[in-house]
Amino acid sequence: MLFYVFALLAIVSGAYMVLTRNLLYAGFSLLLTLLSVAAIYVLLFADFVAVTQLMVYVGGVLVLILFGIMLSSRVHDKSVMSENVNVGWGITIALLTLIGLGYTIWQAGFSSLPWLQQTDTDVLAGQKSTVQLIGIKLMTDFVLPFEIASLLLLIALMGAAYIATDKQKV
Amino acid sequence: MLTQVPLEHILLLSAALFTIGVLAVITKRHAVVVLMGIELIFNAANLNLVAFSRHDPQMMQGQMFSLFVILVAAAEAAVALAIVLRVYQHFKTANLNEVVS
Numbered sequence: 001m002l003f004y005v006f007a008l009l010a011i012v013s014g015a016y017m018v019l020t021r022n023l024l025y026a027g028f029s030l031l032l033t034l035l036s037v038a039a040i041y042v043l044l045f046a047d048f049v050a051v052t053q054l055m056v057y058v059g060g061v062l063v064l065i066l067f068g069i070m071l072s073s074r075v076h077d078k079s080v081m082s083e084n085v086n087v088g089w090g091i092t093i094a095l096l097t098l099i100g101l102g103y104t105i106w107q108a109g110f111s112s113l114p115w116l117q118q119t120d121t122d123v124l125a126g127q128k129s130t131v132q133l134i135g136i137k138l139m140t141d142f143v144l145p146f147e148i149a150s151l152l153l154l155i156a157l158m159g160a161a162y163i164a165t166d167k168q169k170v
Numbered sequence: 171m172l173t174q175v176p177l178e179h180i181l182l183l184s185a186a187l188f189t190i191g192v193l194a195v196i197t198k199r200h201a202v203v204v205l206m207g208i209e210l211i212f213n214a215a216n217l218n219l220v221a222f223s224r225h226d227p228q229m230m231q232g233q234m235f236s237l238f239v240i241l242v243a244a245a246e247a248a249v250a251l252a253i254v255l256r257v258y259q260h261f262k263t264a265n266l267n268e269v270v271s
Contacts, residue, residue: 003175007183014190014210023200030206033187037213044180046220046233049240053216056240061209061247068202068251072264082200085267090196094189101185110177116225133230134237142234149241156245160252166259 003043010036021081023069027062034058048134180221188214201254201264205247212243 013032020026034057041050084090110116138146187210194207216236223232258264 001175003179007179010183011186011190014187017206017210018190018194018197023203026203026206030209033210034213037187037217040180040183040217041220043175044220044224046223046236049216049220049233049236052237052240056244057209057213061244064247064251065202065206065209068205068254072202072254072258073200082198082203082265084197085199087197090193093196094193097192098185098189101188102182105178105181105185110181116177130230130233134233137230137234145238149238153241153245156249160248163249164252164255 003040006036006039006043009033010040021083023073023082024066027066027069030065031058031062034062046130048130177221177225181218184214184217184221187211187217199265199267201257201266202251204266205250205254209243209247212239215239 010033013029013036017026017029017033020029034053038050038053038058041047041053191207191210191214194210195204198204198207216239219232219236219239221232223230223236226232254264257269261269263269
């Protein structure tokens with residue numbers, strides 16, 4: 001099954017992101033994780049979300065993170081490496097979180113919930129893409145969050161540009 | 171074919187990604203890697219939303235919400251990286267343990 005291939009890819013590259021100490025390797029393994037998650041979105045009938053993930057995360061956030069790595073570390077004297085701290089506590093907390101979440105998911109029995117059972121997912125498989133439906137939703141039910149989101153993006157753009165400018169040189 | 175993937179497996183994958191993100195946030199010292207862990211946590215939450223949205227074909231509320239989550243995550247990453255760059259210029263390090271005034 002294709003889903004398990006991409007799930008394995010996402011988990012393995014995510015684990016490599018944590019395990020490696022080279023910042024650039026961590027960035028590129030995060031790229032692989034984001035691509036696998038986008039593929040899983042496609043498999044879950046969410047094509048528009050998958051394309052948004054590709055454009056925003058892979059094309060925007062990841063490039064920004066790579067810029068951040070290169071600008072915030074001296075590449076020539078081996079300080080692209082980063083040390084680990086709190087390894088014991090980190091692994092303990094992460095394992096407890098994983099066990100707790102896994103136990104909860106296993107116990108909750110989502111598959112037997114009535115509103116999940118009575119929906120037939122073949123409706124989604126029949127339609128070609130979700131773009132038209134999402135466009136209609138954005139302009140009717142979600143028009144206020146849409147406008148607020150545009151305002152938030154404008155504020156974030158101005159704030160980031162203001163913070164990052166060098167005040168001494170201007 | 172994919173409709174046979176049980177919902178629990180998607181949720182377990184999401185839990186694993188969340189755990190990896192938490193591990194990165196706790197154990198890494200470099201500020202940018204902490205940001206990468208936070209992005210991974212966002213992705214895990216989005217995966218849950220999209221997985222449940224598969225059972226809501228008329229309203230698509232999960233997918234709409236995940237779109238807004240992606241948007242806010244992008245804004246957050248831009249501002250946070252700008253702050254990291256300022257911190258690096260001021261303290262000459264991006265190591266979170268050495269950023270002390």
